[in-house]
Amino acid sequence: MNLRELTPSVIGILVRRGADFAAAEDAVQDALVEAVRAWPDEPPRDPKGWLVTVAWRRFLDATRSEAARRQREERVSEEPPAGRAPEADDTLQLYFLCAHPSLTAASAVALTLRAVGGLTTRQIAEAYLVPEATMAQRISRAKRIVSGVRLDQPGDVGTVLRVLYLVFNEGYSGDVDLAAEAIRLTRVLSSVIDHPEVRGLLALMLLHHARRAARVAADGSLVPLAAQDRGRWDTTVIAEGVTILQAALGQDRLGEFQAQTAIAALHADARQASETDWVQIVEWYDELLRLTDSPVVRLNRAVAVGEADGARAGLAALAGVDESVPRYTAVAAYLRERDGDLVAAARLYAEAAVKAPNLAERDHLTRQAARLNAARGSR
């Protein structure tokens, strides 16, 4: 078992013994560091017991002052005896706490990666490209904010899912693969709570993860879905994602993530881009719109309509979308090109490149504009 997987339950045990969350979390981090140092020479027979012992000792060391001790004893006497609450509940409560609505998105992400994921502050700082001191402050501030929250309050699973989705979407930089970490954390969550949207998000992550090798070309440029080498998609991971999605849909409580995943599954199902079932995809976008009415969904739906019913229909659908939505211009360029208006398409691709939110997309859009300009023989 991976060392980090033990983190949430060890924190849970310390909290049940009377430690407050912030101190318990610090103590467990210390114990993890100690384990990395000591275990290679002396692997413990009971890794979790070892972590609990060492973390508890650290916690006692840190709160040794008399006042703190008295306070702790009072609290311990009010707590239910250890072992009463099942471990799964501890883990679930930690997810809720770390994604608490009083935290900003960045703080919730950082706290989740540390307290639930067991990553070090340095690893999180490297993954998000900020100085370690900044990340340390962000985490301790987040812990202060949630310090008054009782651990036995049920939370909103939706806030947890949004945090995990953010982690997944960050991809990977530094030595931590955040996408893989998000999948691991969502898997654990789905083992401690029976909720179709948790399954939906897990399936969504798996379906996107399965395409990872095909998404980026050797030179680092982005490969759009239609141009990906589908032979490089991981069919085992896709099959797992589809099975999980079907189980979720079978619970008959449709939500945003399940609908989004259904679309990803339809893409995964097509052995060639031309075999994509766009008509069904449009139906799922309609379903998504009923659930969220988000302008981003409207924009994606216009692309799907363009594929299902032709570029004219796509442009008509686009007319109802707010122009300020990110990637609006890129979609307009694509639909214009499909409609044969290469002059407008080239101009829109160039315009979209200027507005692109990341370098890979900007390069991709610039190449599209250059391709059309070259085809027209104008430079």
Place this chain on the structure above:
Amino acid sequence: MGKYLLLKHYRGAPAAVNDVPMEKWAPEEISAHIQYMNDFAARLEKSGEFVDGQALAPEGTFVRYDGEGRPPVTDGPFAETKDLIAGWMIIDVDSYERALELAGELSAAPGAGGKPIHEWLEVRPFLHMPPTVTE
């Protein structure tokens, strides 16, 4: 969530409200200004939003490639360059609105007469990694 560059111009930005060159301030006004900037950076570090802050020397040199086996050509410094960057701060914040709020605070640094300079700072978002979920 995202990173933003707060760019401070020596020249090239619209004129500040309290537009008195620094060499005409009282020495204690200069000290107060520097203290404000340091406090601002320290506060951002505490809130977990600070990434980097640097100041640049005003004089720079233009350099370009001059062909195989030849040393690069240099030119300048140009005293009359229209746009001149004084320095920057990089922040990592939850929203664009938060970036604007912090830039506003930084622009309130005290200048001549101990009053806020109200200087114009340029806020530029970083391009970042493409997201994993794309459709």
